Amino acid sequence: MRPGFGQVEAARRRLKPECLPPLARWRDTPRMLGRVLSLVAALLLSCASTDAHSYARPLQAETARQGFAAAAHDAHRAQARVTTDAASENSPAAAEASDGRRFYAKARYYGGGRGGFLSVDPWQGDATNPLSYDKYLYGYANPGMYIDPDGRLGMPREAALAYARSLLPPEKQAEFDRQSAAMLARLNAEDSGDIAGAVEWVAEGAVDTVELGRDTLAAGVEGKTGGLVDFGGRRAMQERGTALANFLSNDPLGAIRDRAVQIESQADALAAAGRHEEAQKLRIKGSLDIASLGAGGYGFVRAGISGVARVTKPWRGSGESSPITISEGDNAEISSVPTGPDGGVGSSDPVAADLVTWVDEGGNLREGGNPGMRQDAYEFQSRASGARSNVVTGRSQAPYLEFVDESGAVVGAKFDGVSGSELIDRKIDPVFSAKAVNQARRKSAVARHFSLTAVWETKTPSAVSAADRFMKTNEIEGIVVRLATE
Amino acid sequence: MKDITPLVNALIDALLLLEFCGPDEVDPDTAVRGLESISSSLCALSAQDQAFLRSEFIRIAASSEDPRFREHIASLPDIIGLS
Numbered sequence: 001m002r003p004g005f006g007q008v009e010a011a012r013r014r015l016k017p018e019c020l021p022p023l024a025r026w027r028d029t030p031r032m033l034g035r036v037l038s039l040v041a042a043l044l045l046s047c048a049s050t051d052a053h054s055y056a057r058p059l060q061a062e063t064a065r066q067g068f069a070a071a072a073h074d075a076h077r078a079q080a081r082v083t084t085d086a087a088s089e090n091s092p093a094a095a096e097a098s099d100g101r102r103f104y105a106k107a108r109y110y111g112g113g114r115g116g117f118l119s120v121d122p123w124q125g126d127a128t129n130p131l132s133y134d135k136y137l138y139g140y141a142n143p144g145m146y147i148d149p150d151g152r153l154g155m156p157r158e159a160a161l162a163y164a165r166s167l168l169p170p171e172k173q174a175e176f177d178r179q180s181a182a183m184l185a186r187l188n189a190e191d192s193g194d195i196a197g198a199v200e201w202v203a204e205g206a207v208d209t210v211e212l213g214r215d216t217l218a219a220g221v222e223g224k225t226g227g228l229v230d231f232g233g234r235r236a237m238q239e240r241g242t243a244l245a246n247f248l249s250n251d252p253l254g255a256i257r258d259r260a261v262q263i264e265s266q267a268d269a270l271a272a273a274g275r276h277e278e279a280q281k282l283r284i285k286g287s288l289d290i291a292s293l294g295a296g297g298y299g300f301v302r303a304g305i306s307g308v309a310r311v312t313k314p315w316r317g318s319g320e321s322s323p324i325t326i327s328e329g330d331n332a333e334i335s336s337v338p339t340g341p342d343g344g345v346g347s348s349d350p351v352a353a354d355l356v357t358w359v360d361e362g363g364n365l366r367e368g369g370n371p372g373m374r375q376d377a378y379e380f381q382s383r384a385s386g387a388r389s390n391v392v393t394g395r396s397q398a399p400y401l402e403f404v405d406e407s408g409a410v411v412g413a414k415f416d417g418v419s420g421s422e423l424i425d426r427k428i429d430p431v432f433s434a435k436a437v438n439q440a441r442r443k444s445a446v447a448r449h450f451s452l453t454a455v456w457e458t459k460t461p462s463a464v465s466a467a468d469r470f471m472k473t474n475e476i477e478g479i480v481v482r483l484a485t486e
Numbered sequence: 487m488k489d490i491t492p493l494v495n496a497l498i499d500a501l502l503l504l505e506f507c508g509p510d511e512v513d514p515d516t517a518v519r520g521l522e523s524i525s526s527s528l529c530a531l532s533a534q535d536q537a538f539l540r541s542e543f544i545r546i547a548a549s550s551e552d553p554r555f556r557e558h559i560a561s562l563p564d565i566i567g568l569s
Contacts, residue, residue: 156530377523409547414515425533431518433505439518466567 015319054273108388119388119397352418352452353386356399359414380484382461384417399423403449413443415454423447424455429463430470437474444478457484491567494542500524525566536568 109118117136119435139154160272263282333377381387390399401423402412425443430436447454456479467481499523504517510518531539540563547559 373519374523374527377526415489427522429522429529429567431521431566433518433521435505435514436518436521440517 018108030207042213060355094176125174151186191396215354352399352421353424354449355450355452356401356423357413358397359397359400360413377428380428381416384424384426384457384486385419385422386417386424401446401450401452404447405445408469411442411445413446415437415443421451422453422480426457426459427463429458430458430467432470437476440470440474440476440479444476448478454479456481458482460486490542491546494539494546498543498546498562502558503564505565507548521566525527529567529569533569536564540568 026473108121121136121461126321153448192296267282270276270282277410382396386399388390398414398416399418400412400414405411416426423443423446456467458467458481461483464481470476471479471481501521504512504520504524528536528539537564543559543564547556550556550559
């Protein structure tokens with residue numbers, strides 16, 4: 001029988017550190033041991049409750065405001081139904097499969113067919129902005145005003161730009177102003193409430209996007225950035241270049257127009273039947289959906305072209321708050337960007353996200369679920385680039401790759417995230433056991449087989465040193481060790 | 487608490503289980519993550535406490551009659567990265 005969360009909590013309570021009286025000579029260790037054992041108990045209970053690949057990585061804890069989020073989500077789903085006329089689109093996974101278009105947006109994927117993100121927002125939400133409780137909306141359903149640079153937090157375009165500007169050296173701010181003003185002028189085009197206005201706005205933007213994208217792919221990113229600082233670093237720029245190429249290849253204009261025609265046709269039919277109020281509602285909802293359809297592309301296209309929009313989000317997943325920051329380690333002057341054989345930026349490297357299979361992991365913080373993982377460890381690993389979760393099952397997901405070696409054995413490995421050609425694992429502290437060595441060798445072999453790069457990201461410099469020692473001691477090659485930047 | 491031996495024994499039990507369980511019992515990647523989590527918590531101890539814990543592992547290992555058990559317990563401090 002599957003143990004419930006209450007049983008896990010009971011196990012934890014039995015091992016509650018406060019139950020252990022302090023030992024004068026050795027005061028901290030019993031408490032730490034108690035904590036470790038309580039985690040082990042939770043881990044084992046979690047494992048027993050799920051399948052073979054069970055390891056608990058909880059999603060957001062449900063809050064008292066869940067009802068609102070659910071209602072908002074339902075409304076959004078209803079909106080998707082109206083505009084796609086396909087019941088199967090209620091499932092994000094189905095929407096992705098049936099539509100075939102999804103856009104990489106750092107922490108999550110944006111689904112073109114759905115008109116929203118395909119997995120839950122890792123950020124819990126903000127009481128001052130109820131729409132932030134919807135787990136799937138892009139830019140609070142107002143992509144004309146908000147951008148979502150990394151799939152985690154919508155923010156006003158102007159605020160993001162102002163903050164980014166403040167980080168630039170004075171001699172670069174004028175050029176920044178010129179480019180950002182041009183960008184905003186283009187994006188601030190009238191966003192009327194009726195369907196025609198929305199289509200025009202989106203379509204014009206898409207045309208700009210396509211043209212700008214072609215220019216970028218032809219000339220390389222260097223020419224377009226004009227000396228601006230790329231807040232995502234060169235690697236992020238490569239990713240966005242690849243994403244841009246993917247976006248362009250998906251014929252966004254065609255999809256937008258098809259959707260608009262469909263909505264308008266349905267609205268006309270309703271109006272002809274005298275159902276004017278319903279027709280008007282459909283047009284309003286449709287305009288929102290179409291604008292959102294374009295927004296997934298705009299998010300990274302805009303970031304890729306202007307190089308201004310990668311701002312890390314305030315992380316409040318566990319109730320803690322931190323200010324918006326940009327990692328100085330990510331700031332880099334763009335001098336050149338590798339160009340692939342077909343002219344696409346960065347396209348000469350395999351893209352890990354295109355190769356991996358996403359598998360569910362254990363653990364689920366929805367009703368009846370249990371954590372099985374320390375909160376800080378969960379948050380650290382969930383911040384790995386490209387980390388995602390399954391909105392259908394409510395579980396975290398891991399990118400998985402496998403191949404058959406010369407002996408006929410299947411060699412497989414799971415990671416925490418993907419970014420460009422990297423398969424990323426986040427390690428708080430490496431252990432030097434045989435099982436850990438086996439795991440590292442599997443990961444290295446899998447990465448090498450697919451011409452990808454395995455990466456260990458650690459939390460502290462001392463962990464980096466330990467990881468380097470681990471690789472050297474065990475003669476493991478092909479895994480890059482570095483300090484995590486966020 | 488006057489005797490922490492049972493507590494250290496319980497810790498050893500958990501470490502042994504995670505390291506030696508089969509893939510059909512606990513997913514290997516999950517087991518490694520569990521080991522790493524324990525290591526992380528223990529390495530947060532002060533250097534003095536880590537040294538004390540190391541000595542406890544060695545003491546318990548030395549008291550074991552099974553040489554395989556003794557050898558592995560003695561290696562645990564290095565496996566989990568105690569100073």
